[in-house]
Amino acid sequence: MRFATLGLFHEANTFSPLKADQQLFAGGGVFRGDEIVAEYASSSTILGGYLEECRRSGVDLVPLVSAFVTPVGPVTEEAFEALLGEMVEGLWENGPWDGVLLHIHGAAVAEHRPDADGEIAARVRQAVGPGVPVGAVLDMHANVSQQLIDALTVTLAYQTNPHIDAREKAVACAKLVIDAVDGRIRPEQALVQLPLVVNIARQDTNEPPMSDLVDRARALADRPGMLSVSVLEGFPYADVPQMGMSCLAISDGDAVQAEAAARELADEVWRRRVELQAQGTTVDDALDIAAREQGPVVLLDVGDNIGGGAPGDSTVILQAAVARGGRSLVQTLWDPEAVRRCIDAGVGARVSLEVGAKNPHSAGKPVPVTGVVRTISDGRFEEPKPTHGGYRFFDMGPTVVLDTDSGHTLVLSTKAILNSSLQQLLSVGVDPTTYQIVVAKGVNSPRAAYAPIAKRMVVVDTDGVTAMGLERFTYEHRRKPLFPFETPEGR
C-alpha cells in the first residue's frame, strides 16, 4: 500500500493585516520529502501520527510537501497557488496512490478563496480521482464547510483544547484510511454546521460545557456501526461563511446513521449555547487578583493570542502593571527592533528603549523601559512533552532577556512564538515560578504548559485582533443568524 502525505496548515485571522505570504511560509516552515520526517516523526503532531501508523502497518508513506506558519492573516493568492500547485504536481508526478493523508488545519482562508481548506481538499481529490480514500485530521478550531467534507473520505478532529491528542487522532485517521483502502469499511460522513459561536474562553475541554460535549461525541462514536464522531469549536476570528461550531459523524456504510449522530450531538451543543459564551476579567481586576494571591498568577492575554493570529507584542497588561508600580512580571514580547538594539548593546549593558506594540494590529502602545540585558540567545528550544499541537522544535529567532529597572523581565523575540511551552522561558534562563505575574499570550494554548506552575490562572479581557468580545469586530461574510450575535428562530 502506498500513501502520500502533504498539506498546508494554517489558521487565518481575517482581522489581522499581516498576510501569510511566500516569505512568511519560507521562514515559518515548508518541509519537503525527508525533511518532513526529520521535523515531525518524533513530535506529537498530526504528521508524527501519520508516520507512526503507516510504519506500523507497513504502508509506504511518501511525504511530499508540508507548509506551516504561525497563525496570521489570510494566505496570499500567490503563496496559496504556489503551494497548492506544488502539492497537486507532487501527487501527479509520484502517483498512483492507494490513499492520501492530508495535513490541513480547517480554518485556513486565502485572499481569493475564503474556504481555503475546502479548495485544497477538492483539488487533491481531483488529482487522485474519486476512488482513492483521502483522510484528514482537523484542528478543533476548524470552520468546516460541506465542500471540505465532500472531498474527504474520513475527517477526524482533535477533541482536546489545549490540543494534546493530535498524534493519537492522526493514528486513528490513518487506520481508517487503511481500512477503507482494504475495503473493510465504507465511511459515510455527515456534517451539521451550527448557527453558533463558542467564546474563546469557554473552549477548554477539561471543563464543562466542552468536557461534556466531547464525552457525548465519544459515546456516540462508541455506538455499533459508528467510526468517529467529533465536535468542532470553530475559529471565530475568521469572517467567512463557514465560521462557527460544527459536528461531524462517520458511520460504516450508513449515511442515515451518520446524519442522526451528527444531529444528536448538534442538538446537545445547541442546548448548551448560553454556557458556551463568556465574559472575562478586566486588566485592572486581573492585576488586583494578582496582587492579592500568592504567585505565580498566570494572566492569559486573550487579545494578543498568538495562536489565534495576534502579533504577540501587546503591551496592554505590561503598561498597566508598570503604571501601578507592581514588580515581578515576566512575559514574552515580539519586537525584532528591540532585540537588535539589545544585541548591539551586549550582555550586561544598560539600555533605554521602547518595547512592543509597533505594528498596525498591535494592542497598547510602545512602553519605555530601562534595564540590563541579561541573556542573548538564538531563540531555539525544544519541548519533549506533548503540549498544544504537539510541536517539538521551536525557533523564536534571535532573543534577548531584559531585566527592567521596574522589576520586570521581558523575553524579547524576533519571531512571535506561542506561549505553549515552559522551555521558551527556561531555555533562556528565566524561571517563571519565581515571578508574581506571568503574562501568557493565549487562552487555551498556554494551559498545558502553565497550569502546573500557576497558583491561579486568570482570563483577561484585553484588546487586540483576538479579543474575547466579538462585538469588537465588524463581520461582513459570516452566516446570519449566528448566536450570540443573533438568535435563530425555530431552533
Ligand SMILES: [Zn+2]
Ligand atoms: Zn486550534
